[in-house]
Amino acid sequence: MDTKLKNLSKEPLFTSSQVLKEVNITYRQLSYWELKGIIKPIFQRQGTRDFKRYTQKEIDVLKSVKKLLDEGYSLPTTDTLGEIAKRKELEEKLEASEQKFKTIFDKAIDGILVADPENKRFYTGNKMICQMLGYSQEEIKNLGVMDIHPKKDLPYVIEQFEKQSKGELTLAKDIPVKRRDGSVFYTEVNSAPITLFGKTYLMGIFRDITERKRIEGFINRRLEFEKTASHVSFRFINLTNINDAINTSLADMGKLTGASRSYLFLFKEDGEKMDNTYEWYAEGVSPQIDNLQNLPSDMVPWWMRKLRNGEVIHIKDVSKLPLEARVEKEILEKQDIKSLLVLPVYIRRELIGFIGFDNVVRTGEWKEDDLALLRISSEIIGNALERKKAEEKLIEAKNYIENIIKSITDTLIVVDPDGEIKTINKATSDLLGYK
Template sequence: MVSTQLNIHPFRWLDDDSFLVEMKLSDAQENSIYRIQENRYREVVNKQSDLIVRFTLAGMITFVNQAYCNFFHKTAEQLIGRPILEQIHEQDTGIFQQHIKQISIQQPSRQSQNRLIDGLGRIRTVRWLDRGIFEGTDLVEIQGEGQDISDSVSEQILKQTMEQRYRVLVEEMQGVVYVLHAETMMVIYMSPQIEKFSGYSQEDVYKDPLLWFTKIHPDDVSDVVTAFKKRKTEASDEIIEFRFIHKDGHIVWVQDRGAKIVADDGTLFLQGIMIDISASQIARQKMEKYSELGKMINDFSLALMTVETNDWEPLMNTILKEMGLLLAVDRSYLLMIDYEQGVINNTHEWCADGIFSSMKDFQNRPVDEFKWWFPRLSIDGKIIIDDLNSLLPEEGNIREMLESQSVQSILIVAMKRKDHFYGCLGFDSVVSQKSWDQEIVLLLRMFSDMLMSTYERINPGKS
């Protein structure tokens, strides 16, 4: 009776998977063993550039090819019979041992990667394809074929390190760094600062890549689109400024600088950085308003120097209108005290479109109704209420008076000489709450002195 036993030994030849087949034929009378000559097998594997090593389940090396010897700068005699763990980096030995345990008849080959210490003492990374060598169903040895991938791994690590450093740099910057697809304007990347900048998180932006674009102030969209088109076609690095609507509704002034970048496949992107310049923009706007108000007061002061009684009323109407528009209030007025009658009258008033007049409600109002106002005007020359909620409970009658006029914020500037009151200038904000800068208040107090001097001149002896 003849029996046949096949043992298959895998290896690679010219980048192809190959097999060394060992066939044993035996019968009752004679055992004949036909084996491919071992020296031929060695000749084949020694011509390969890949590292080839064979070792027992106990980890003892039984065969190495020339490439393996060259890698470690040792002869085959120096390597065979030594533990394979001697060449593996100590931090990778545990992973290697777990990997070997998983090779079986059901899973005869597995890939792995570990670090070796070569003959020059360098740490190299090798990718392995390990195959089991079986006698029947019993695993007896393992043959590994390895490729040194250290250069590509180093390049990848360097790339990852540079990307990580770039990301850290980007995420520590004060501005918002972004990358947009140039054709669709969809967000590819937005740095985490976007949340502090706009109130919207990175996740919000990534869920809706056009969200940021829809939050540009409608009056500025056209300018932004034009600037981005120039960046795409003309390689422009023009700095643009626009307004962005924050999640809570307030306006953020943005300065944007960027350029186009072209990917390896030709895809065009726009990369840039947005900086919140609201503080400087607001400061600039304030300076412009201070300058404009100062010029207005100077022009009106010249008119007041020559005004006569008959021209007082039309001039005051013009003054209240121009100041109301410049200060962006809803109602401006002049209250004058008639000490002979003991009353206060609203003598002149301007109202913005859609704002009702309060003039008729402030005619012949007894001075006693304003006892709360006079001490404060006497001390500071002004009363500022930005928010009616700041009034104390015992000041409820003051709140009722202001609410009856739909006032949300108010500024009163006294016209007085020492402790004598002539009246006051008033500015109401009805549509929304408003705060007043001290520089504006100072200019208005100076102007109220001019009004008082003019009033004394055209009304001699009247107090």
């Protein structure tokens, strides 16, 4: 700005007296520093005269010069003051940048941790990560990578962290994170290097994907459910060997539902006895089929009452069975069964047996999808057994008729409505000379 022109800017101007008072210097010092070119006043015309005026920038420079002199430094040159101004401007920009980062850091909807890539300790964390983990910001500073992940998953987590530190990986997927209370949730961690006070750190942005994984798990399980139900259904539609079909279906259903053992019991003709006719068991689980033959049906009265009422027996914890089921409880505990599910099997509304699923590892309940699959499968198996029974009766009837025909001593020829001979007895074949 030309110092001999009027001040054309809108910034406020100050008189010499105001400057002397503001900076706490003498008029002689002010004149000397003007002479040295440290400051340059503006000449503002009023009427026919020009008056010296000073901007706020000039006042700030004078304050800096006075402070240096008060601290024992020599009078700075114009070049030195330029460096001071540049440094001050840089510091102001840095401060503004840090303030902007802090605002974003604290208001982020994702959790953020800043870690030392060398010792894997945390330098700081934002409010959201504190909320996610259950720690305060001060407590976060006393933690490291090893403290916030399940022990069994640390090898994978450390591998991902080191790849991110080296710049080999940006997004780490399916990272399990342990809260203060020990519960675990899953995250995706996006990383980037960040320099703070001259040191490079690794900044990790944690996004909770637990709900997404739950939905993905539900969808995948649903697909497995539909696939298994389809296989079971197809297997019995194209039936060649019912024994293989039932055994394979029990295995499919047991694996899908996480059971330790699955089985089919069938009642004998009088309904007084029952046999464990088919069984599948997981690896490491003892089979029971040989111990469960020709058993009296009334040995499990509570069980049988429920089945005859068409109820599904869903026992989440065998140890908590009611007193009226004490007999069943004793039998189940002898087999180390913790929880189980039993569904009735019918042929034409007649109870012919039941399908069961045991868990010898843990207590718990079967999911609704599991129940739906098992109900469908029990109906399919019931229909297959009905078909088998009908085929057996047909074969039995055919054999009975053939035996009658063979026993007739007179000649006998059986023809169909079209006159085609279907069978002849032995007397007829002997008479006609056929074998």
